Amino acid sequence: MNVYDQAHQLARALKEAPEYKAYMEMKDAVNGKPELAEMLNDFQEKQFQMQAAQLMGGEGAPDMSEQIQELYQILSKDPLAARYLQAEFAFTRMISDVYGILGEVIKPKTQ
Secondary structure: OOHHHHHHHHHHHHHHOHHHHHHHHHHHHHHOOHHHHHHHHHHHHHHHHHHHHHHOOOOOOHHHHHHHHHHHHHHHOOHHHHHHHHHHHHHHHHHHHHHHHHHHHHOOOOO
């Protein structure tokens, strides 16, 4: 069994997954509305910055969490943005699950 062939097969399976297709469909729809796309990008950038700060051992700026919550409240009122965020979450969860499966296999064993 060739690992590279299996990786390509996994990539094809991911592209055919309903979660991926729904996410891409919502992404295209959002990209058709530049103002909404900009708001979502801002929201995601702030989330990324906060997560990066937390990974580095900090908590991030206290007002950052508040800004993220406010942006989320605004975005969740827009039906298209809400569907996009749901599709993105489902796709991200699927990818995270796949990484988890791979991580279990390559995790070094401690004795």
